[in-house]
Amino acid sequence: MLNIVLFGPPGAGKGTQSAKLIEQFGLVHLSTGDIFRANIKGETELGKLAKSYIDQGKLVPDEVTIAMLESEVNKSDSPKGFIFDGFPRTQAQAQALDTFLSSKGTTISLMLALEVEEDELKKRLLLRGKDSGRADDQDPAIIQKRIDVYQAETMPVKTYYTQQGKYKGINGLGEIDEIFNALCQAIEEVTGK
Numbered sequence: 001m002l003n004i005v006l007f008g009p010p011g012a013g014k015g016t017q018s019a020k021l022i023e024q025f026g027l028v029h030l031s032t033g034d035i036f037r038a039n040i041k042g043e044t045e046l047g048k049l050a051k052s053y054i055d056q057g058k059l060v061p062d063e064v065t066i067a068m069l070e071s072e073v074n075k076s077d078s079p080k081g082f083i084f085d086g087f088p089r090t091q092a093q094a095q096a097l098d099t100f101l102s103s104k105g106t107t108i109s110l111m112l113a114l115e116v117e118e119d120e121l122k123k124r125l126l127l128r129g130k131d132s133g134r135a136d137d138q139d140p141a142i143i144q145k146r147i148d149v150y151q152a153e154t155m156p157v158k159t160y161y162t163q164q165g166k167y168k169g170i171n172g173l174g175e176i177d178e179i180f181n182a183l184c185q186a187i188e189e190v191t192g193k
């Protein structure tokens with residue numbers, strides 16, 4: 001299996017690139033942010049809980065997020081592999097994912113990190129907020145909070161995968177196709193194609 005963690009701060013382009021990568025490599029896309037938003041729309045209990053954190057720019061608790069992710073993986077019938085988008089976002093999530101995948105006889109192949117500087121992220125998120133209708137993309141204070149949470153809680157995940165020799169940074173500035181090609185090249189280095 002080819003299991004990729006697509007990593008990067010909010011607004012780095014993870015969603016855009018995931019859509020292209022799943023097509024190219026035949027992978028299943030799992031975005032925890034998308035799953036939470038679908039639950040909010042469906043007014044489920046999970047959605048109500050997630051909304052109270054998302055609206056403040058905070059992370060949804062690990063326990064809830066990990067259980068949801070594992071259940072989504074279990075729903076997929078013999079996939080070629082997964083793109084984990086927006087997960088893991090804490091070291092505890094990364095450890096839980098390793099344990100879970102190893103129980104299924106597989107592992108993370110590679111972490112691809114889209115690198116974009118903070119000023120550019122803020123610009124992109126505010127622009128996206130105009131079209132997406134996402135409340136968390138429309139308020140500069142919430143955007144700042146999400147970037148701060150990323151620095152404090154999510155950056156350690158980079159160290160986690162670096163220690164496993166699985167981290168690969170990709171410049172997230174430039175044309176969408178240019179970035180996509182760099183991601184494909186990094187994946188092909190791992191798969192040997």
Ligand code: AMP
Pocket residue numbers: 010032033034036053054057058059060061065085086087088089090093136146
């Ligand atoms: P995203 O669409 O990835 O930007 O996620 C939107 C929001 O959903 C985040 O700001 C968090 O509140 C929540 N969220 C998404 N993924 C996770 C995760 N792996 N752990 C905790 N909270 C998450």
